[in-house]
Amino acid sequence: MVKIAVLGHGVVGSGVMEVLKKNQKSIERKTGQTIEAKYVLVRHDYDVDYKEKFVQDFDVILQDPEVSIVVEVMGGVHPAYDYVKASLLSGKNVVTSNKELVAVKGNELLKIAREHNRNFLFEASVGGGIPIIHPLHACLAANQISEIAGILNGTTNFILTKMIKEQMSFEDALALAQRLGYAEKDPTADVEGFDACRKICILASLAFGRHVYPQQVEVEGITRITPEDVAYAEDCDSVIKLIGWVKRNFEENTIVIRVCPALLSTDSQLASVDDVFNGILVRGDITGDVMFYGKGAGKLPTASAVVADVIEEVKNPENIATMYWEDAPDHYVVDAKTAVLSYYVRAKVLDTKRATEIAEKMFGEITVLSRKGQPEDEIAFLTPETVERTLDDTLAKFQSIADAKLLGLIRRLDY
Amino acid sequence: MVKIAVLGHGVVGSGVMEVLKKNQKSIERKTGQTIEAKYVLVRHDYDVDYKEKFVQDFDVILQDPEVSIVVEVMGGVHPAYDYVKASLLSGKNVVTSNKELVAVKGNELLKIAREHNRNFLFEASVGGGIPIIHPLHACLAANQISEIAGILNGTTNFILTKMIKEQMSFEDALALAQRLGYAEKDPTADVEGFDACRKICILASLAFGRHVYPQQVEVEGITRITPEDVAYAEDCDSVIKLIGWVKRNFEENTIVIRVCPALLSTDSQLASVDDVFNGILVRGDITGDVMFYGKGAGKLPTASAVVADVIEEVKNPENIATMYWEDAPDHYVVDAKTAVLSYYVRAKVLDTKRATEIAEKMFGEITVLSRKGQPEDEIAFLTPETVERTLDDTLAKFQSIADAKLLGLIRRLDY
Numbered sequence: 001m002v003k004i005a006v007l008g009h010g011v012v013g014s015g016v017m018e019v020l021k022k023n024q025k026s027i028e029r030k031t032g033q034t035i036e037a038k039y040v041l042v043r044h045d046y047d048v049d050y051k052e053k054f055v056q057d058f059d060v061i062l063q064d065p066e067v068s069i070v071v072e073v074m075g076g077v078h079p080a081y082d083y084v085k086a087s088l089l090s091g092k093n094v095v096t097s098n099k100e101l102v103a104v105k106g107n108e109l110l111k112i113a114r115e116h117n118r119n120f121l122f123e124a125s126v127g128g129g130i131p132i133i134h135p136l137h138a139c140l141a142a143n144q145i146s147e148i149a150g151i152l153n154g155t156t157n158f159i160l161t162k163m164i165k166e167q168m169s170f171e172d173a174l175a176l177a178q179r180l181g182y183a184e185k186d187p188t189a190d191v192e193g194f195d196a197c198r199k200i201c202i203l204a205s206l207a208f209g210r211h212v213y214p215q216q217v218e219v220e221g222i223t224r225i226t227p228e229d230v231a232y233a234e235d236c237d238s239v240i241k242l243i244g245w246v247k248r249n250f251e252e253n254t255i256v257i258r259v260c261p262a263l264l265s266t267d268s269q270l271a272s273v274d275d276v277f278n279g280i281l282v283r284g285d286i287t288g289d290v291m292f293y294g295k296g297a298g299k300l301p302t303a304s305a306v307v308a309d310v311i312e313e314v315k316n317p318e319n320i321a322t323m324y325w326e327d328a329p330d331h332y333v334v335d336a337k338t339a340v341l342s343y344y345v346r347a348k349v350l351d352t353k354r355a356t357e358i359a360e361k362m363f364g365e366i367t368v369l370s371r372k373g374q375p376e377d378e379i380a381f382l383t384p385e386t387v388e389r390t391l392d393d394t395l396a397k398f399q400s401i402a403d404a405k406l407l408g409l410i411r412r413l414d415y
Numbered sequence: 416m417v418k419i420a421v422l423g424h425g426v427v428g429s430g431v432m433e434v435l436k437k438n439q440k441s442i443e444r445k446t447g448q449t450i451e452a453k454y455v456l457v458r459h460d461y462d463v464d465y466k467e468k469f470v471q472d473f474d475v476i477l478q479d480p481e482v483s484i485v486v487e488v489m490g491g492v493h494p495a496y497d498y499v500k501a502s503l504l505s506g507k508n509v510v511t512s513n514k515e516l517v518a519v520k521g522n523e524l525l526k527i528a529r530e531h532n533r534n535f536l537f538e539a540s541v542g543g544g545i546p547i548i549h550p551l552h553a554c555l556a557a558n559q560i561s562e563i564a565g566i567l568n569g570t571t572n573f574i575l576t577k578m579i580k581e582q583m584s585f586e587d588a589l590a591l592a593q594r595l596g597y598a599e600k601d602p603t604a605d606v607e608g609f610d611a612c613r614k615i616c617i618l619a620s621l622a623f624g625r626h627v628y629p630q631q632v633e634v635e636g637i638t639r640i641t642p643e644d645v646a647y648a649e650d651c652d653s654v655i656k657l658i659g660w661v662k663r664n665f666e667e668n669t670i671v672i673r674v675c676p677a678l679l680s681t682d683s684q685l686a687s688v689d690d691v692f693n694g695i696l697v698r699g700d701i702t703g704d705v706m707f708y709g710k711g712a713g714k715l716p717t718a719s720a721v722v723a724d725v726i727e728e729v730k731n732p733e734n735i736a737t738m739y740w741e742d743a744p745d746h747y748v749v750d751a752k753t754a755v756l757s758y759y760v761r762a763k764v765l766d767t768k769r770a771t772e773i774a775e776k777m778f779g780e781i782t783v784l785s786r787k788g789q790p791e792d793e794i795a796f797l798t799p800e801t802v803e804r805t806l807d808d809t810l811a812k813f814q815s816i817a818d819a820k821l822l823g824l825i826r827r828l829d830y
Contacts, residue, residue, distance in 0.1 A: 139720070
């Protein structure tokens, strides 16, 4: 019998209780042990059929030597961080679904876990029910990972899918997502890309062994994407997705990391990841591109990943020493503008023909795009691949010389 | 220092040697150990820069207590089976990429491994470089898996992709695959579905805990698929893929398992798995659909999976007791014709209008399909979903009553 405590009883916490109950027998068969949630930490009591497990004082859990695994599903850095740290220090294993905690404190908590021969596992923090953390760490261990690119946020992917497939505006698609419960009342963390940012930080930290903090990442959300951009993207067989991506420079031991909307070719495996689904593409030197796809959020998918980690800790209570990353050296994250890529540009101009000619001269071989209902004073094109900083300079000059007013600017990525 | 022996030096064996050398440092960092291939078992000597490792007598490896891990990449059941069994019996851990061996002898070898507290790992046997065996076993452990469906053979997927995207005939696409080295001179194992069959057997055995033998599976290859079928599929927004699939009946503790070409909606994640890539969709009760995508074959992708298993065994030399399945009870695999599905039917008829009316009467609500260049005496349609055995009966009657000569018959699957 293994006794665990669940910290938090929101969406994920109640999901964990449900999964442990629903699949109790098959989990017992897989672990050879019965797993029992002895406590659930809540802020206040209410009626569920296991409310005798509710406690409001974390110390009850911390002081109980019977509890060997603490499941933290409260979210936020405080007090989650304090509880997780105290649990590890007192010799308990920890599982968390808390991406913010891992993104901000992962290096420190992994170090404490290692020093106390305990595990700090967080499969649910990225990709919900999609197995990604463990495969990245173990199954791809023969590879040196060079790049990761992912659709890491289901809310924004739902909104963009509605904009692409049903020509909705951003505002209408967001309102629909809110009505369906896919987006929160305050959707900032999703639509501004902060949620995706935490997840790409965790993936980058794990894959490359050096901690990356969310504030080190350039982040751009999807609030400025319009149906016009979607239509032009279609003209070059592309879709617009919110992508968290990171590229490693092996020679210099640096990375470029960014979250931004991006044009992806419809041939890309990521392009067909629609609605609330997530997809994560990992590029390894040996195995090439591998992609993981599934439900990136939601009560049960996330609980599935949490319980898988609990099972892992039941089977391996001692520290998995290789699941670890360290503090990064200075200048490890370099300016994202050093990346080489192509821009999609949409602009209002005085003279379309003249502006197109100027664009051709300044950017080189551009691909002119068109759309149904395109106004006479609008142009859109793709630039050739260039270092992004150079593209910025050229774009500034282009606007001034061609009398162009920028209406849309989206990166094009090659995944 | 961990010493291993590699049995076989074909495509995969030489790939394993290459990966161990190329990523030696990063593997050392991940395991805290140096991994050295002490022996490579070959049939005859030839010139490579590590030919001092070549041995032709397996007993040299078996008798050497320094060798703690045996990597079997010879293929075929004999003598691979004898070598693997002897290795496990003498206390060595084993890694294999040999799908035939696992599909035919998995239950026996896993039992020996367990009894001798050793591991028998086979990540590379399905999906090449795609992490699937371990995620299915560990990361989805909180789930009860209900279905698995996969594009498990890169050669046939390449051929079908060429037929779909470039309107090639089967024969031309096969010839191209052979020229490019994707298909063997004798392509039987691929195009007749035998390779995919071994792989779905392994996945079914692992996911449901009961051994399924290849000869228990109904297998149909892609040799009868024509460009006409591809064109009709397009008319109902579908593509034709070779799918290995298995469905579990929880109540009766039985499974339905089959390998066959199938129409899949273009909305399906599997539909966009093209060329030599593989995709495996796993349906769990908690996490819903999860898909794994990547290169399903080839020297380095397969070697990547083999070396990942070696790393796993270096980290966990003792038996992972839960990676295990047992012999199946009688009648565990039930007649695949009990599945409920829809048929795509193409037939030559005397009178199109009359035949369509008869089809409507006999099958129920059919979806009539059309294609460019459709001859006047040809009809094609989709039947409603029905138990397959009933569909067979109706189809036989339809042919006789409507004077129809069957030209094409493909299952439609809902993944």
